[in-house]
Amino acid sequence: MIKRKVILIITAFLLITACNSENKNSKEIIASQDVNTLKGNVESGKVTYLQYCASCHGKLGQGSIGPNFTDAYWLHGSTREDLIKVITNGVPAKGMISWKEQLKSKEILNVASYILSLEGSQPSNAIAAQGKHKITGEEAVVSDQKDVVMDTSIKNIPLGGNKQSGAMLFNAVLGCAHCHGANAKGHKDNRNIRNMTLRYGNKASNVFDLVIQEGRNGTAMPPWNHLTDTQKKDVKTFIFSIQTKNK
Numbered sequence: 273m274i275k276r277k278v279i280l281i282i283t284a285f286l287l288i289t290a291c292n293s294e295n296k297n298s299k300e301i302i303a304s305q306d307v308n309t310l311k312g313n314v315e316s317g318k319v320t321y322l323q324y325c326a327s328c329h330g331k332l333g334q335g336s337i338g339p340n341f342t343d344a345y346w347l348h349g350s351t352r353e354d355l356i357k358v359i360t361n362g363v364p365a366k367g368m369i370s371w372k373e374q375l376k377s378k379e380i381l382n383v384a385s386y387i388l389s390l391e392g393s394q395p396s397n398a399i400a401a402q403g404k405h406k407i408t409g410e411e412a413v414v415s416d417q418k419d420v421v422m423d424t425s426i427k428n429i430p431l432g433g434n435k436q437s438g439a440m441l442f443n444a445v446l447g448c449a450h451c452h453g454a455n456a457k458g459h460k461d462n463r464n465i466r467n468m469t470l471r472y473g474n475k476a477s478n479v480f481d482l483v484i485q486e487g488r489n490g491t492a493m494p495p496w497n498h499l500t501d502t503q504k505k506d507v508k509t510f511i512f513s514i515q516t517k518n519k
């Protein structure tokens with residue numbers, strides 16, 4: 273009698289736990305299917321993207337402080353589910369914050385869908401790929417861009433020029449602002465030269481001297497080697513004094 277009772281109880285217990293785990297599994301499966309089949313609204317994802325993400329990933333997804341979204345390489349996986357995970361939880365140690373407080377899960381789905389729609393769009397100013405190729409799994413080739421070190425100490429390099437006179441030369445006398453915008457805050461990425469540290473790290477000083485001497489071949493940037501040494505020094509001092517981490 274007792275033996276039979278025990279067997280009954282054990283059987284009931286096993287049945288209950290079996291049902292429970294089956295339930296949980298199917299729920300999990302539905303959830304992961306949801307994110308990969310539900311496409312999300314790309315258009316409203318774009319609105320969220322421009323508001324919250326473009327400052328680090330670029331207006332066109334070309335990358336800046338954060339990685340480029342227009343290539344086939346990913347640091348944290350390429351499925352919609354992978355993106356949702358990284359957007360939700362962030363990668364705080366690397367400067368990507370968690371968005372779960374600011375955005376609803378629907379908004380996260382939409383913005384992930386928008387990001388996925390950018391692949392192959394080839395913006396002209398895209399930064400180098402990072403991570404692994406989503407199909408071949410190959411590591412992106414390491415380029416200079418990846419080694420760029422943020423160096424705000426550049427502001428403190430003693431250049432010995434006159435900042436005010438440099439600003440005057442840049443904005444009015446020499447017409448640099450005609451292309452680079454007032455105070456170098458250009459509208460196009462390659463003309464905004466307030467973030468040379470971002471593009472060149474601590475090599476920015478040499479880059480400046482070279483580009484003034486020779487211009488930038490194949491672009492609208494002409495050489496300025498006819499300037500006097502004082503003018504060059506003043507303009508450089510001015511530009512270096514307005515470098516920011518963000519554009």
Ligand code: HEC
Nearest residue numbers: 324325328337338339346347348349355363366367368383
């Ligand atoms: C303050 C800068 C910053 C902002 C703002 C930002 N990100 Fe990021 N994001 C990063 C950085 C840096 C990384 C790279 C993390 C790493 O190296 O692991 C990253 C990584 C990512 C990745 C993973 C890319 C990959 O290759 O796997 C996704 C997806 C992403 N961000 C989406 C977003 C979305 C969506 C928003 C806006 C809601 C956003 N980010 C806003 C800095 C930012």
Ligand code: HEC
Nearest residue numbers: 446447448451462465468471480483488491492493496507
């Ligand atoms: C006719 C347009 C034009 C004028 C005028 C012009 N620039 Fe440029 N400059 C450019 C463009 C375009 C680039 C970006 C080239 C590239 O994409 O590599 C550039 C690049 C630079 C860079 C390199 C920064 C970087 O991040 O690549 C510096 C520094 C610079 N310009 C300073 C100046 C100064 C100083 C003046 C005035 C004395 C000036 N420019 C006038 C068009 C111009």
